[in-house]
Each structure stands twice: as structure tokens, then as C-alpha cells.
Amino acid sequence: MGAALSLTGAATRMSLPAPPAVPTPRATGHGCGSARVGTETFAFDCHRHGYGFIADAATVIVKRDSFSLGDAQIGAAPLPRSVDHREQGTEGPVRNQGAVGACTAFSLAAVLDHELLANEAPGGTAVSAAQLWSRYASPYFGRAIGGNKGKFFTSEQLWPYDVRAACSWEACGGDDECTERLRVGCGQPVDQRAAARAESAPIAKLLTVTRLNHRSVRSLLEPIAKGKDIWFAVRVTDASMEPRSVGGRQVLPDIDAHGGDGGHAMALAGYRRDGDELYFLIHNSWGREWGDGGYAWIKASTLQLNITDAYVLTVGPAGAAPAPNPGSDCPPDTSADSITGQCAPRCLDGSPRSAGNCPVASHCPPGFANLIGRCVPAALPGSGVDPATGVRWICGPGGCGYTVPPGRSGCPSRVPPGRGEPRPCSVSCPSPRYLLALGPSGFQCTE
Numbered sequence: 001m002g003a004a005l006s007l008t009g010a011a012t013r014m015s016l017p018a019p020p021a022v023p024t025p026r027a028t029g030h031g032c033g034s035a036r037v038g039t040e041t042f043a044f045d046c047h048r049h050g051y052g053f054i055a056d057a058a059t060v061i062v063k064r065d066s067f068s069l070g071d072a073q074i075g076a077a078p079l080p081r082s083v084d085h086r087e088q089g090t091e092g093p094v095r096n097q098g099a100v101g102a103c104t105a106f107s108l109a110a111v112l113d114h115e116l117l118a119n120e121a122p123g124g125t126a127v128s129a130a131q132l133w134s135r136y137a138s139p140y141f142g143r144a145i146g147g148n149k150g151k152f153f154t155s156e157q158l159w160p161y162d163v164r165a166a167c168s169w170e171a172c173g174g175d176d177e178c179t180e181r182l183r184v185g186c187g188q189p190v191d192q193r194a195a196a197r198a199e200s201a202p203i204a205k206l207l208t209v210t211r212l213n214h215r216s217v218r219s220l221l222e223p224i225a226k227g228k229d230i231w232f233a234v235r236v237t238d239a240s241m242e243p244r245s246v247g248g249r250q251v252l253p254d255i256d257a258h259g260g261d262g263g264h265a266m267a268l269a270g271y272r273r274d275g276d277e278l279y280f281l282i283h284n285s286w287g288r289e290w291g292d293g294g295y296a297w298i299k300a301s302t303l304q305l306n307i308t309d310a311y312v313l314t315v316g317p318a319g320a321a322p323a324p325n326p327g328s329d330c331p332p333d334t335s336a337d338s339i340t341g342q343c344a345p346r347c348l349d350g351s352p353r354s355a356g357n358c359p360v361a362s363h364c365p366p367g368f369a370n371l372i373g374r375c376v377p378a379a380l381p382g383s384g385v386d387p388a389t390g391v392r393w394i395c396g397p398g399g400c401g402y403t404v405p406p407g408r409s410g411c412p413s414r415v416p417p418g419r420g421e422p423r424p425c426s427v428s429c430p431s432p433r434y435l436l437a438l439g440p441s442g443f444q445c446t447e
Helices: 103-118 129-134 141-148 163-168 178-182 192-199 217-225 300-306
Strands: 034-037 040-043 058-060 082-084 204-211 230-236 244-246 249-251 262-274 277-283 295-299 307-316 334-336 343-345 368-370 375-377 382-385 392-396 399-404 425-430 435-439 442-446
Touching (some): 058 442, 103 204, 103 230, 103 262, 129 141, 129 163, 129 192, 141 204, 163 178, 204 435, 204 442, 217 230, 217 277, 217 300, 217 307, 230 300, 334 425
Parallel strands (some): 058 204, 249 295
Antiparallel strands (some): 058 435, 082 262, 230 307, 244 249, 262 277, 334 343, 382 392, 392 399, 399 425, 435 442
């Protein structure tokens, strides 16, 4: 994957799901279950309403089904039968969260590790889970992102994880029993000297968060095939998290975990087909004794039964400051450049230009295009209009150009000087991130 591209814009009117109310943790001290791995006990989060919800996550405007020929395709490229990011060398270390219910921070760190390695970021290294956790210390996805989106993160080497300190940062009266197990106080302040050292040596910044349709297998397969890890929330029980050897692989059992109230945050790092069965690869944070060195497989049907939320992330350099891009006002037969946002003639193959460049298809196998110096899955050439939003698109191998009607899907009803009617917004997305999404800050592109 190439360097992450973020097309964020000024605040615009949009229709986003209302955030569920985040309940105040109940002070029972009994938690929501746990799992035993070797000699260690790992507490589950409490999967209450809003556990995995991120209010300001971007959402894809036009369904991804509109951009593929069928279930065996991602855009114009054939969907690989199996993908394992471990084999591609883009998975970071397997961590151990210990007795603290900090799985949201550890799984977030795992996905950020992957982003750095997949994008060959300078200085890419293991991300400090301690720093991420110190900013919110609460078992909710929304608070994890609220504390870390748009902020720098540093390396684990600079701020290593200390389980007792991590436990002490949690608010008093919650469900996590770590204070009893570790005999530490709750509601303690974060070590400001450690925080200052971490802030002084940033390696990257979390830029965007995009919600996936977790009920759609395609929505999970495509980002993984394009090189993304997926951050997800799932219902769990002690039995559902006990991998078993099946055909020489560690596989989670087929259990409906809705009978309990346990929740857990992990990362998806691959998938494979075994006959007619589809499996996803889980990257956990319970140490290397769990499963196959910290990983396990889960049937797609079991995952879909228990998963409740899923997201993809992008990171950028520590100094990244994405320019606002509410969409250009481009004349017909042109589209916004996917990098500069300036209006330009489309490429001969229908692709929007990317920093003035057109894709080089002859360098790549069918279904792929060379736009960023290597072959990536190409968008499916063609055009259409989304009946739900009125958004029009024209795609070529190098990406898709979108025309968003004024007053809809994040395009403001603006009237340029000297013109008597509102103008649509022109936005382009390059392959392989050719899907257009909308967040609170405007348009962005995603896998």
C-alpha cells in the first residue's frame, strides 16, 4: 500500500447515525466475564449499548456492491482465495494486555502497527499501547477514538506497557476488577513525564476512521484483500474464546455469545477459504500462548453472529495536516484530481487524475493498475448513479470520480458568485481507495 491519503473537508451538513448514550459503568465489581490462558486471567469488557460505536466515524456514501462484478471480485481485480497479513510481513507484535480490560487500546495498537508496516512508514515500529490507553482508559471504542484521533502516537519502546499503571488510570466504580487483582488504586493520574516524553517523539498520527458494514462479508473481505487490518468489536464468552485444533489450525468454536454480556476488541488480519467454508484470521492481545502464537481463525458465519462493529483506519506522518476538501466545482467532462483537488480532464480510460498522473495498466496483471509505483487492485471501469443519494460516478482503473448533488451527502447548497443555482461537489478517489466516504469533517477516500 502507498502513503495514506486523507480527503477531509470543512464541516458540512450530513446525515450520520446518532450516537447511542454511553452508560455510566455499574459499580458491581463483578465484571462481565473472563478467559483463562495458561496462568493468566483476561477480563472481558462489558458489551453494553454503544460499546463499539464511534459517533464520528465516516461512512461510505455509495454501497461497495456498485463497484464490483460479483462476490469473487474487488473492483476489477479477482478476490484472492486467501490473505494472511502475517505472510506479507505487515503484522506487528502480539501483545499481552494482562489483567486490565484495555483490549480497545491493544487492538487499536495492532491495527496502527499494521498501517505503519503496510505503508512502509519511515520509522514504522510497534505503537505504544500504554500511550493510547492513557488518553481515555475506558472500555469503549468511541472514547478510544475520541482520545486518539488526530493525535500523535509514539513507539512502545519509548513508553512500554505497565499493567499496574494501566489499571490505576481507570475510573473508580467500573466493572474492571483489575484494581482488586493487582492491588492498586483507581482513578490515579497518568505519569505526565512519560506522557511528555511520548509526545516529544511522535512516529505517526491517526487520521481517519471509517465504519464498515459488519453485516456484509464483502465489506470485511475487500479491505483485507486491499491490505487493511480491521478493528472490530465482538460479543464473547469464556467458551467462545477457547481456540481448538481443527485440521492443524487453531479455530474458535461455533458459539452464539449473546447469552452473556462480555465484549472484546480485536483485529482481523486475513481470511481463507477451506472448501465451502470461509474463515477470518483474528489477531488477539492475550499473549502468544493463546491460539497459534496469539492468532486464531473463526468461521465467517460465527463472526457475523457475534460481531457488532467494524472499522478501518488510516495513519499519516506525524506532521500530517490534511487540507480541507469539501469537493471542487468542476465543469462537465472533468473531475477533481484525487490528490490536488483541482479540476482536470479525465484520463483516456475514465480514471480521475492523481497529482496529474494517469494509471499505467500495461505494467500490471488484469484488474490491477500502477498508480502509486506498484500494482494495486483497480476500480471497475464504468459509470452509474446511486438511486438513494443521487451521487454519480465515473470509474477507470485509476479510481473513481464522484459528483455529489448540492445539499445531499455532505455537499453544501452553495451558489458560486455570478451563478444562480447551487453547484454539485466533485470529489475523486484513487485506486485502491476508490470508495467515497463522509465523516464529520467532510469527504474522504477508503478501501
